Amino acid sequence: MITQTVFSSRPLVAVLISLLAVPVLLSCRTKDIRETWTFIAATLKFLVVASMLPLILAGNEIRFTVFDVLPGLPIAFRVDAFGMMFALVSSFLWIITSAYSIGYMRSLHEHGQTRYYCYFALSLSATVGVAFSANLLTLYLFYEMLSLATYPLVTHHQDQEAKSSGRTYLFYILGASIALVLPAMLFIYAKTGTLDFAAHGFMGGAFSKSTLLVLVLMLVFGFAKAGIMPLHSWLPAAMVAPTPVSALLHAVAVVKVGVFCVARVITGVFGSDLLLSFNLNTVVCTIASVTIIAASLIALSQDGLKRRLAFSTIGQLSYIVLGVALLSPYAVTGAMLHIVMHAFGKITLFFCAGAIYAASGVKNISQMVGIGRRMPYTMTAFLIGVLSVIGLPPCGGFISKWYLVLGTLQADKPVFLAVLLVSSLLNAAYFLPIVYKAFFCTDEEAQFKKKVDEVPIWCLVPLCITASISVILFFVPQPFLKLAQMGVQAFIGG
Amino acid sequence: MIRHLPALLVIVPLLTALTVSALSWVAPRLCLPLTFGCIGASLASSIGILVEVIKSGPVVYTMGGWSAPVGIVYVIDYLSAPVLVVVTAVALINLIASSKQIDRDFSDKKGTFYTLYILFVTGMVGIVATGDAFNLYVLLEIAALTGYSLIGIGHERAPLSSLNYLFIGTIGASFYLLGVGYLYIATGSLNMADLARFMAMPEHGTSTMVMFAFIICMTGLFIKMGLFPLHGWLPNAYSYASPASSALVAPLTTKVMIYAMIRVGLYVFTPAYVFGRLQVGGAMVWIAVAAIVFGSLLALAQKSLFKMLTYIVIAEVGYMVGGFFLGNRMGITGSALHIINDAAMTLCLFLAAGAITYRTKSDDFKDLKGLFHQMPFTMTAFTVGALAVIGVPPTCGFFSKWYLIIGGIQAGHYGYAAALIFSSLVNAVLFFRIFETAYFDQPGDGKGHHHGHHKHHKHKNKMVEAPVSMIVPLMITALGLIALGIYTGDIVTHVIQAAIPGGIA
Amino acid sequence: MEQIFTAMGAKYNYVAYIILMMVGLYAMIVKSNLVKKIIGMSIFQTSIILFYVSTAYKTGKTIPIVPYDAHAAVQAADFINPLPHVLMLTAIVVSVATLGVALALAMKIYRQYGTLEEDDIHEDLRSEEGKS
Secondary structure (H helix, E strand, O other): OOOEEEEOOHHHHHHHHHHHHHHHHHHOOOHHHHHHHHHHHHHHHHHHHHHOHHHHHOOEEEEEEEEEEEOOEEEEEEEOHHHHHHHHHHHHHHHHHHHHHHHHHHHHOOOOHHHHHHHHHHHHHHHHHHHOEOEHHHHHHHHHHHHHHHHHHHOOOOOHHHHHHHHHHHHHHHHHHHHHHHHHHHHHHHHHOOOEOOOOOOOOOOOOHHHHHHHHHHHHHHOHHHOOOOOOOHHHHHHHOOHHHHHHHHHHHHHHHHHHHHHHHHHHHHOHHHHHHHOOHHHHHHHHHHHHHHHHHHHHOOOEHHHHHHHHHHHHHHHHHHHHHHOOHHHHHHHHHHHHHHHHHHHHHHHHHHHHHHHHOOOEHHHOOOHHHHOHHHHHHHHHHHHHHHOOOOOHHHHHHHHHHHHHHHOOOHHHHHHHHHHHHHHHHHHHHHHHHHHOOOOOOOOOOOOOOOOOHHHHHHHHHHHHHHHHHHHOOOOHHHHHHHHHHHHOOO | OHHHHHHHHHHHHHHHHHHHHHHHHHOHHHHHHHHHHHHHHHHHHHHHHHHHHHHHOOEEEEHHHOOOOOOOEEEEOOOHHHHHHHHHHHHHHHHHHHHHHHHHHOOOOHHHHHHHHHHHHHHHHHHHHEOEHHHHHHHHHHHHHHHHHHHHOOOOOHHHHHHHHHHHHHHHHHHHHHHHHHHHHHHOOOEHHHHHHHHOOHHHHOOHHHHHHHHHHHHHHHHHHOOOOOOOOHHHHHHHOOHHHHHHHHHHHHHHHHHHHHHHHHHOOOHHHHHHHHOOHHHHHHHHHHHHHHHHHHHHHOOEHHHHHHHHHHHHHHHHHHHHHHOOHHHHHHHHHHHHHHHHHHHHHHHHHHHHHHHHOOOEHHHOOOHHHHOHHHHHHHHHHHHHHHOOOOOHHHHHHHHHHHHHHHOOOHHHHHHHHHHHHHHHHHHHHHHHHHHHOOOOOOOOOOOOOOOOOOOOOOOOOOOHHHHHHHHHHHHHHHHHHHOHHHHHHHHHHHHOOOOOO | OHHHHHHHHHOHHHHHHHHHHHHHHHHHHHOOEHHHHHHHHHHHHHHHHHHHHHHHOOOOOEOOOOOOOOOOOOOHHHEOOOHHHHHHHHHHHHHHHHHHHHHHHHHHHHHHHOOOEHHHHHHHHHHHHHHO
């Protein structure tokens, strides 16, 4: 399928833009200049990423080697369809989130805004770096960079709650990557002498089944950002962060980096043939399924809106892991698409949660009865987000879920079909009542006697945009569907 | 000129030291510039030699024209050239960074301090450059004696710790001397290259006397480098010394001793003997594992910054000893690479800790509150150093750890690999504990500040950053950690691979 | 057993240096007085010097000075090995320097704590820590 390899420094530029934005942001004197620069950096980054899209869609692959840090093992970038898709989504959503951040941070008068924007830019560098990694070492480098860059964001409030959440966050994320990913990576390198992702994996036949099983488990759990149970507790804890952080990082960038890494490892390191021949993918599927169901059940009982969203995210992430691990063409297509669809849906939900908090100071679902009348735009967007996450038309989420469902059948594993359906019902059960109560309630029930206005325009516009895109993606799933299909072609060749 | 550089590297500082000592009576203000010039020149010539070595191979200098094995030779090869650069660079950076500290702590003894400083560097440079086993002992003691004095010149508990260090250090050096004596009896030579030739003969390969020489030489070096369980002197000596001294002695002493171990192991006793014949590798790696685990755990138990750093040094010594005794190319590469990286990392952390104590007058954890706001630059550099010690890419600490762990896996020594991972995790806990205190807590506040409700509150604590002369070298070191990491590939292929004898797989 | 004794008799210089070394080590480890420790250290170093010098000795041979009127070719086997002596000259200088540094430190410690007994110093330190 791949017709040509293009050598270009554009992936490096895409990563560096937001990195270089950091000193610029630090030197800014006023808020306005700082925010302008954030926008400029975000837009430039998106444009650079998007400029590579035609090349990729034409079936090319872009490569760039930065440093030979270890002999024969460079820090190198490789842009393929899958990576492109992820980079496109995250860099696009950075623009939207920047706008939202401005509205949110200003209306709440948060402190340390320079630091906030700097680390945000840094996180995005790392995210795109992960998307474009050509080997496991580069992937690990950017993964760790992301862990560390998000720590000050998660603990932004610098109070005791932030401190303990930050501790949980690092304990899981950094701990798992050092204790599990690093040794697994070193072991693989010591035995195979390479870490370059290959379309069908590079592990060969040098490993016994039990060794492979251990390695798979170490890598799947080690990328704890994917939130696979039992290494998921960091995500609800990280919800102490300001909402734009939760929105972009904990609905899109960080968590998707986790599943992206898992997907890369499954396809690019082990390869579909090897996993299928030992039937190891079923193990991963089972783990993901348990997470899906358990997370949905826990989400039911959460009253904090952001916490409910967090558990929903944990479940949705495992959809992606499940899809990739099924290793049937439709399932992998669905999984890749779900990265995009869920990103737009969930970021809308987080934006709404933040908007509600910024406008009314309310964080808990039980206090949100009747809010739909006060904030009709926000809650409409919320409804769209909910539909997308549940996987109902006319939202993008339906397409990815459709492919996932088809994928379970194609892989001939109906058990996982049941998992998907049950979990969809649970999704509906924990999301729809919120929307229902927001709009339909008696006057006595309504919690908002005082007048609550819609949020500032800076907050409102972004969430409307992401909600509309969620809808648009249902009708026009390109270029993502094409990219996903190309990715599948490369990984599974079917 | 290049031809004479190996000798000049030792002789020039030696003479400058005497000049500085004399000057301190006449024109004390000239002491610092002269010291600076001398160490700067050493650094420049070290870099010159390194370039020369990379270009055209090892440089050998025969002292006084007496050729080996009768005369003393200085050999700058692929192994010693980079270590030379590290030694002189660390000394120069620390000199700039510590000049204020020296002014404050030793205003009446500045001349003496600078004399000792140069002599210490002379000794270290000599150890690295010499190609003679006995000469190594003499330079070892020059470096050690000045090291004791640099530590003992400090206040409070420093003299007592220094004396303890002196007792144990003397035993270590004497053991080395004794080992060299036995080696001399067995072979009749003191020249390292010559000794290596003798070692190839079967009668020496099997001799008990040579074995005894090996054991006792190595034990001496282990004492000197503070390898667990012979580390007792290290924590107190490094933590009670003046930061100006400890930031010089701590990065260099242990690392140069590791260098000496590699030098003696590979180029005197030869790998065929050490790894092939003696079979001590396995046992030594386990001792290294113990050192790593023990150092990490005790670091966890400390309540002050310098003490914690000293136990990290002990763990790092375990890294390098273990890497060497794995006996494979990857492990030894990692060990040699870690000499360079760890010297830089330790320097960075000790300088940062020095800058902190320069301002706060205390290195107790509870006095580190709010430091991210008060000393943002220092803490940034400290963070980079910490990440390097934890082993986060792209800092250099990650890459040496990479080689060491790969070496461990290839040798089938999973315990060692696990110990390294364990130590990384513990280091992460250690440093993030400090970050938490420095980031979240407010100074002068017993339980940490609760400001959940008024988070719009502006931080009132003013910035009280250390002087520029401290910050700049510190920042350079921190950037160096990243640069070293990025150029690991070049360092390994162009220098370290060439330093390891061909026979090692 | 007898073999060991003969071996020890034949190499009594080794026995002597090891005994001296142990005496030195004993003093360094067991004694509480710092000056006694320093003396122990000196004995320890001297034992190694003795070892070196004794290995140079050859029974019945002469000092390594070539006679002015030597007409036959000089045989190295006819002379005591001079090299260990030369080496030990350096080692003695080193040990004297070590002694100097050690005594200087001991003086500094005495001025600070008013005693040279290590136990008393540690007691001092402990009570200080207790106070702070």
